Amino acid sequence: MGAAGIVLRDVHKAYFKDRLEIPVLAGLNLEIAPGEFAALMGPSGSGKSTLLHLIGGLDTPTRGSVRVGDSQLESMSESALTAWRSRHVGFIFQMYHLVPVLTAAQNVELPLLLFRMASSERKRRVQTALSIVGLGDRTDHRPNQLSGGQEQRVAIARAIVTDPDVLLADEPTGDLDARTSEEILNLLNALNTEFGKTIVMVTHDPRAAGHAGRTLHLDKGVLDREEVNTRRAATASAS
Amino acid sequence: MTLGYVLLQNLRRNPLRSGLTMVAFALPMAVFVVGISLVLALQQVSKANEAELRLAVQNRIALVNALPERLRREIEALDPDKRRIVAVCGFRWFGGRVPNTKSGIQSLGADPDTFPIVYRELRWTDEEEQSWKRDRRAAVVGSNVAAQYGWNVGDRVTLESTVPPYLSLEFVIVKITDATGRVNGMYLRRDYFEESRAERGFRNPGCNVFWLRCTSIEAMREMQTLIDEHFANSPNETRTMDENAFAASFTEALGNLPGLMQGIALVVVFIVALVAGNTMMMSFRERTRELAVFKAIGFSNRRVFGVVLSESVMLAVVGAAAGILPTAAVLGAIGVRMVGFLPITSLTVSPTAIVIAMCIALSVGVAAGLVPAWQAIRLNTVSALRRVG
Ligand SMILES: Nc1ncnc2c1ncn2[C@@H]1O[C@H](COP(=O)(O)OP(=O)(O)O)[C@@H](O)[C@H]1O
Ligand SMILES: [Mg+2]
Numbered sequence: 001m002g003a004a005g006i007v008l009r010d011v012h013k014a015y016f017k018d019r020l021e022i023p024v025l026a027g028l029n030l031e032i033a034p035g036e037f038a039a040l041m042g043p044s045g046s047g048k049s050t051l052l053h054l055i056g057g058l059d060t061p062t063r064g065s066v067r068v069g070d071s072q073l074e075s076m077s078e079s080a081l082t083a084w085r086s087r088h089v090g091f092i093f094q095m096y097h098l099v100p101v102l103t104a105a106q107n108v109e110l111p112l113l114l115f116r117m118a119s120s121e122r123k124r125r126v127q128t129a130l131s132i133v134g135l136g137d138r139t140d141h142r143p144n145q146l147s148g149g150q151e152q153r154v155a156i157a158r159a160i161v162t163d164p165d166v167l168l169a170d171e172p173t174g175d176l177d178a179r180t181s182e183e184i185l186n187l188l189n190a191l192n193t194e195f196g197k198t199i200v201m202v203t204h205d206p207r208a209a210g211h212a213g214r215t216l217h218l219d220k221g222v223l224d225r226e227e228v229n230t231r232r233a234a235t236a237s238a239s
Numbered sequence: 240m241t242l243g244y245v246l247l248q249n250l251r252r253n254p255l256r257s258g259l260t261m262v263a264f265a266l267p268m269a270v271f272v273v274g275i276s277l278v279l280a281l282q283q284v285s286k287a288n289e290a291e292l293r294l295a296v297q298n299r300i301a302l303v304n305a306l307p308e309r310l311r312r313e314i315e316a317l318d319p320d321k322r323r324i325v326a327v328c329g330f331r332w333f334g335g336r337v338p339n340t341k342s343g344i345q346s347l348g349a350d351p352d353t354f355p356i357v358y359r360e361l362r363w364t365d366e367e368e369q370s371w372k373r374d375r376r377a378a379v380v381g382s383n384v385a386a387q388y389g390w391n392v393g394d395r396v397t398l399e400s401t402v403p404p405y406l407s408l409e410f411v412i413v414k415i416t417d418a419t420g421r422v423n424g425m426y427l428r429r430d431y432f433e434e435s436r437a438e439r440g441f442r443n444p445g446c447n448v449f450w451l452r453c454t455s456i457e458a459m460r461e462m463q464t465l466i467d468e469h470f471a472n473s474p475n476e477t478r479t480m481d482e483n484a485f486a487a488s489f490t491e492a493l494g495n496l497p498g499l500m501q502g503i504a505l506v507v508v509f510i511v512a513l514v515a516g517n518t519m520m521m522s523f524r525e526r527t528r529e530l531a532v533f534k535a536i537g538f539s540n541r542r543v544f545g546v547v548l549s550e551s552v553m554l555a556v557v558g559a560a561a562g563i564l565p566t567a568a569v570l571g572a573i574g575v576r577m578v579g580f581l582p583i584t585s586l587t588v589s590p591t592a593i594v595i596a597m598c599i600a601l602s603v604g605v606a607a608g609l610v611p612a613w614q615a616i617r618l619n620t621v622s623a624l625r626r627v628g
Pocket of ligand 1: 015016045
């Protein structure tokens with residue numbers, strides 16, 4: 001499946017708490033090209049997760065338009081968004097969120113249960129996804145038998161097993177040490193450069209953001225500045 | 240891997256809790272299925288009784304007050320052309336037991352001439368009927384009693400009566416019956432019984448109950464009023480009722496068993512539903528994030544609802560099966576003999592009872608899973624994911 005671009009126009013998002021309006025995003029514009037790897041930074045509570053959820057169709061904007069690939073998300077119903085998510089996005093979370101009673105392979109297989117597919121095809125896909133993240137030999141381990149870094153790899157395999165166009169990662173290295181973080185970031189990098197996935201990654205860590213081609217800064221409800229990572233851009237174009 | 244497999248694995252998440260919840264289903268369902276079987280067996284007995292078109296005539300005041308035996312002729316005279324009554328048979332309570340044993344046998348003296356007619360469902364062979372009529376000491380024994388004491392046809396057995404004049408009489412077994420409702424009884428000849436009483440100075444031949452076999456339901460209704468009206472304001476006022484009414488009045492001490500079972504079942508089901516519902520709610524509250532991830536991955540509300548509900552139903556059905564099937568197997572294997580009040584051959588778990596119990600378990604599983612399944616639908620994926628930061 002080809003990579004998809006992301007276009008947000010004048011996106012507003014507000015939450016209501018005790019009838020009090022809490023504005024989070026206020027007229028945000030954003031364009032991410034197909035196959036781009038973008039990092040999203042900003043102070044805590046600035047709305048990074050909210051933005052990621054809007055792009056992934058988990059939430060809908062109060063106002064404005066969100067287009068991912070050919071889909072105009074703000075006009076889709078909840079059930080249409082759910083179906084859309086299963087095909088077009090893969091989520092990666094800070095806390096991995098694996099099902100503890102299932103093995104690595106079974107966790108990766110979970111999203112495929114939504115598709116009509118021969119079991120041999122399913123097995124092949126799971127094995128491929130696990131090989132890509134470098135866990136081809138850990139398929140029968142349960143999450144509690146894996147390290148944090150390995151758990152995150154399983155979560156990444158789960159995100160890519162359906163071959164989505166877009167990967168959305170919310171602080172994927174937030175809970176990992178520097179070395180393991182580096183491995184996970186290299187893996188995301190490879191998914192971007194070699195498999196052409198469009199990636200949006202929220203992070204607090206400037207070094208993590210350095211792996212992306214572009215870093216967007218979110219503050220006070222809008223993207224107030226951005227910077228292009230030339231070093232990474234160079235390695236990306238070199239490969 | 241299927242979704243069913245995922246559900247099954249989820250039960251392993253907290254094995255102790257899953258186990259206890261299953262026990263909470265297993266135990267009441269085991270008791271329930273036995274109770275239901277009992278009720279069904281009794282219902283079968285009463286259905287069989289209905290088919291026999293029998294009326295019981297007893298003393299209006301109490302069963303123990305015997306009616307004079309001449310009342311049989313008077314009753315017969317109420318239907319001179321025998322349009323409504325097939326035959327009348329008088330019974331006197333013998334109250335016997337095997338010497339040196341404690342438990343009594345429901346033993347009754349019956350009029351020898353009409354007993355085979357009024358109780359024709361015992362399916363008499365010519366030979367059995369002739370033996371009964373020929374030998375004054377003849378006795379017909381229910382299969383439970385015969386099995387309990389190891390008696391066979393042709394055996395001579397002695398029974399002591401526990402009521403005055405405390406006769407000790409010898410009988411010859413001419414027939415063993417497994418007819419519905421008769422398996423715990425023993426029937427002897429009243430003429431032999433009365434003569435032995437007379438020898439001890441008890442010269443008041445009488446019957447605790449006259450059993451009438453009627454020709455039709457209408458005939459039964461007519462005779463019921465006719466008899467009681469006939470003996471009204473006489474020294475021997477009667478109370479006439481059909482066989483099930485008679486049996487019910489007789490087992491009143493046991494209470495209304497079906498009603499009681501229903502009451503217990505309702506309470507138990509309610510409690511199990513609460514316990515299971517609470518457990519399911521706890522179990523899913525701990526997994527809010529996981530359900531949110533399922534939704535983020537693309538599981539629709541309908542699917543998530545199904546996942547939660549199925550887990551609850553699975554727990555309920557597996558738990559109930561774990562209680563019911565071993566109970567049924569054990570009862571089937573050891574075949575508990577019901578000797579005593581209840582006119583049932585042996586207590587086995589009926590397939591109907593199993594089906595009823597499983598349906599109840601299923602409904603409780605659905606009921607218990609409904610709230611958490613609804614909560615799973617309502618779950619706000621975004622806030623659930625955010626809660627962990
Ligand atoms: N469901 C909600 N109800 C009320 N306020 C919310 C809700 N979700 C998020 N917020 C608020 O929106 C703001 C942005 O949250 P979030 O996107 O999680 O920020 P970040 O990921 O950048 O830390 C925060 O102030 C948060 O309190
Ligand atoms: Mg966040």
